[in-house]
Amino acid sequence: MKDKLPLLSTLLFGAFLLINNLLFSQELDLKSYLDLVKKSNIDLKLSANQVLVSKQETKIARSALLPDVSINGFYQRDFNRNFLFINDFDGGLTRLRTNFNNSVNANAVLNQTLFDLSVFSAIKVVKLTEEISKLNDSHLTNEISTQASSLYWQAIFTKESIKVLVENSSLAKDQLAQIKKLHEKGLASDLQLQQAEVFYKKTLPTLKNAENQFKKLLNDLKILADIPLIEDIVLTEDLESIKLNGLINSSESDLETQPQLQVLKKEVEIANKQISIDKKFWYPKLNLAATYNYGAQANNFNFNDNSNKLFFLQLGVSMPIFSGGRNRAKISKAVIEEETARFNLAKTRQNLLNQLQTAENNYNNAIANIQTHKETILLNENEIEIFKKQLSLGVVTTIEFKESRLRLTQSKQELLNAYLDLHIAQLQIIRITGQKN
Template identity: 25%
Template sequence: MALALKDALEMAKHGNKALQAQVLEEIHAQEMTREAKGGLLPSISANAAYSRYFERPIIFLPGSFAGTDKAVQDVAFGGKNAFDVFVSLHQPILAPTIQQLKEGSKINEQLADQKTADLKSRVALQVSTRYLDILMMDRQLGLLEQSLKRNVKALEDARSLLTQGRGLKSDTLRSFVAVENLRSSVSYLKNRMEVFSMELKRLIGLDEPIDIVLTDQLEIGNSQGEFYQVEEALQIAEQNRNDLHIQQLAIDYQQNKLKVAQAGLLPELSLIGQYQVQAQADNLKFSQYALPRTSFLGLRLSVPIFNGNRTKSQISQARIKARQEEIRLSDLKDEVKTELATIISKWKEAVTQLGIQETTVKSAELNHQIIDDRFRNGLGSRLELTDAELALTQAKINYLNAVYNLRMLHVSLQHALGLLRLS
């Protein structure tokens, strides 16, 4: 399966399981907002009850009311079967606590959105890193396999010369060690590529047991000229980094919790109402029942007076938490600034190293060509040619490392700026 980096990022956007779980967290936050809004809507409930009295209920009346000379007389009343059906209404009119909870749920929903965006950025970094790792190892593997072929040929030549009595045993042993070392490196790289390919497929949500072939090039193109000043980079990061937005929303959320606690000191006003139907009798002849009705509509005012200073303690706790989040935001900004300064410094050095390695490869190629000509004309030894070949291979690997380092720094810089996205 041919796979470009942009295609891998697009597949991760839909196939990464961590992202799928986070999207459900967004939906959960939206439902919490709906729940909080529902607290300001009217509540209507219907209730029905039936009671069977084995002895009639008792009330106590003045004896004069009951026709006796007792000061207090107990009187049995009502039927043994009691039915009660009622519908209740409760509508908050002034509810500061519920209103603040609704605002807090909106902030929580924004937090979930930002956490999803932050996770997407981190997944994009992981996918890009693994993609570049595999590209780098594939290029290294190609160089090592070419070097292995040349060294196998050198070992065959050394053995032939040793058999003819024209070579040294030490030269043959040296060629043998070089070949075995290269075989070990090739085997190690192949195994690492297989492991990293499995990790890349997991990140992009590719479950099918198919091989992937990366189509992008390791070379970075024109992006090596993207320099930033630290303050300029910090301004870009503050506008785009999701973790900074998350921390700011965490401050807003704690401040909202402070308002919720403060709202606990305010009065609440509600509209209440009820419609009730009752019936009592000693039998179950429903057609003969009288069904008296009762209904009312009114206002209920609740004023908090004293609750053991619990509300004041909650207010103090919320202020402390809000201050903690402000300190964390300040520390995070300092951390981001240090991260950006480090990456920019490494970036400039990586560009310099890339230029050096380009020159080194050209010099190693020229040296190898000279030694090869000398060897073909009988003026140089196989050992010199082997050393020149190993030096050329190492120079090319060093160049690849420089290109890889620059690509990785570019990805890290884009992520640190908050510009790395899945799409």
């Protein structure tokens, strides 16, 4: 009984680990994983914070149109007495005190901009900057979603490749078993047996490398979604579940919703606004100021009998006369920057259109390759079944069986590659056209 206790404890502990592993593993289809990335990705959180900052900057700029009100006040206690001495006509001396023990002073000032074209233009620029930050956030979300989806499908591809490599290794192992039987009966030579052993062993490193690559891809997926590396995730999508929609063709108009292009368009607008701001440098500026001042002095804190109150309005106008050529240079610089922004927009549009055409070609080629590889696999599977029967009879050599096995494995890998190419091409089309993942 005592000998059985350690074994029972080990079994219970192993069962606990198995149940714990199942409870804490996440099953993630592509949509669930992308939702997790959009929620938890650190780069996207930083981008969202930048959007919030740009909103506050817009509020700061708009505050220039609102009145600026300030209040100041102070209390002063004099510990020394100051006197004014006056000579009387009769030769006497009169002494008059010139300060009080306590004095207070308070003032309130209101400043209001009435007319300043540069302020209005600056507010428009900041508003455009806020829109750019939102578009940048949308662009980053698009890019990271594409990256996450690509990694996801690469992991699924590697997972499916492992199944193919396991099947390949299993076929090589079956071949070895068949040759051993034939060798025992004297129907296979020592060389054929050695060849079968070598062919089987050669399948193991490739399989191990694929398993290691799959683990690395899982870790990359966890990092992108900010999932702890010790947590287990299970990917549930099927690589071949994608719909084959046939050939597709896009046009330049499909790029209008692309966030990157919209950002560049906004930058052109900002450059134009900057030119407008610099040209308005010579316009007059109108300002209104309202001031209220209260001052009082007393010895016994009774300030009502000795106080002054002052309230006035001030309307101010200012207009620059000469800037030493500085503003003219600023206008020239703004014009150059506006032209540069237009060049960047045209260049980016051209690059995106080129990328879109490449992605479409890859998509269309992948569809054509999928059908070809499916037909080839059927032929290879029929061939391998025939070779299996012939191998059991000793008709086929180990080399011939190996070649047929490799052709089947290669065809299945090529089919998986074609499906992966199709997924990646579709993701690129979504990214380039600015569609939502």
